[in-house]
Amino acid sequence: MVQMESPYKLPISSTAKPERLASRLLSRALRASLGLALPVVLLVVWSLACTHEWVPPQLLPAPDMVRDTFIDEVRSGDLWANVRISLERVIVGFAAGSAAGVALGAAMGLSRRLEDYVYPLFNVLSQVPVLAWVPLAMLFFGIGESLKFVFIAFAALLPVAVNTLRGFRGVPKTYMDVGATFQFTRRQYLGRVVLPAAVPAIFVGLRTGLTQAWLSLVTVELLASSEGLGFLVVWGRQLFQLDLVLVAIFAVGIVGLVLDKGLAIVESRFLRWKPAASRSSTGSAQ
């Protein structure tokens, strides 16, 4: 179709706008439906496999059974109780561990002498995967509540401290020069130059730390717990109720997502002073 310009029409820009909006909405809807295609196909295959008994129901419960279990678990408050326990453990442990990590990292960042004394030990400790400490921690703290808090705090502390130190050391020299021009005092340097410049690195540490903390908590709960989401997964497995296992895994994913997004929102508030272009470079390691 050839489009003709009528002299009586309003200028193009104002008529084209709703059209563009509509096409944008359409493309977004198309995109969303493309993204949903795979889950839908999987769901169809899954329910077909169950109704035709291609796989025994003990190995793969039907989707509607999982849905019913999910609704039951939500209604009875059981799921929420376990989510709350896991959330409480990870938030308290992470808060303590990351606060200590930022403090230690900052102290090392301010004093080369302290860095010389402490950093090598940190470096050695961080070579060992966090999980390897679990059995030792279980020996020391038993399998009670203190194990979870101490271990989560420990899991968060190392990456946060190391990245905070990195942030303090990596302040661009030009920023410091600006400070020198303004004849900043040491305090002003810290509050107006060093800390803001270190924030992105600190957040890299916090995000890694939170991921580690959540991963560690779930694992500790799988190994030794009588409550929490990790326990719910193991419990369902022991009862051979895979519907419950799937519901619990789903909840683990949702909580992980909420934690990650929550921290990302906090991060974006802290990084508002930065131009958008340089913000994206602070993605976490995983």
Place this chain on the structure above:
Amino acid sequence: MSALEQAPGVRIRRGLVAPLALLILWELVARFQLANVHIVVPPWRVVQTALVHVADGSIFVDLAASLQRDLEGLVLGALVGVIAGALLGASRLVDRLVGPTFHAAKQVAVFAWIPLMSVWFGTGELAKVVFIALSAFYPVALNTEEGVRSIAREHLEVAKAFRLSRWSTVRTVLLPAAAPSIFAGLRLGLVYSWLGTIGAEYLLAPGRGIGNVMIAGRQRVAMDEVFLGIIVVGLVGFTLDTLAGRLEARALRWRPRST
């Protein structure tokens, strides 16, 4: 800062203070029974246990078992990861189709899959290797995706100007340009597969493996064995990462330093 403070010898000496202090504290706690003596064994007992495990060769059997499944899982996970990541990064359609599901499944803390896998793959070697592969898969796939997606448009235009076929574009332009990201992903995959190996050994059927040494040590309240396990796990992780770093530097030698 005085010249003395910058001397490397001083830094090394300072670095040794904290570990030595910890060691002395540990020895004191064990000797004067400041803590539960059944749990805290003196440091030299760890050395003794290590020597016993080395002398009867059992530590090498466990180490070999762990390393073998680690490697099998890594190879499997990395292969699938590179292919999946390349497809996600190169094809818009694949990204729109599979991307949302892929990124949603990533949110689950990976160890939570173990109980489910134990139903599908048993609790033996197969389940362990599949789980380790899953642990390695995500970092490799994510980094490959990132690397392939961020290839400079000019590079692809050069390929187009030379009328390269699809396959030779992948081989001569895409893969080399994405190589640094892919290698970064592989290194992360190495770290995560080692973590996955330990976790799989904790949670799946008992057998040979460093993780099993530690879990068994905890059950017998043998801190020396648990501690030996920690040292071995740390050393292996460090060695693997160092080797991977060397390999990476070698493989990427052709690149200019600045980019």
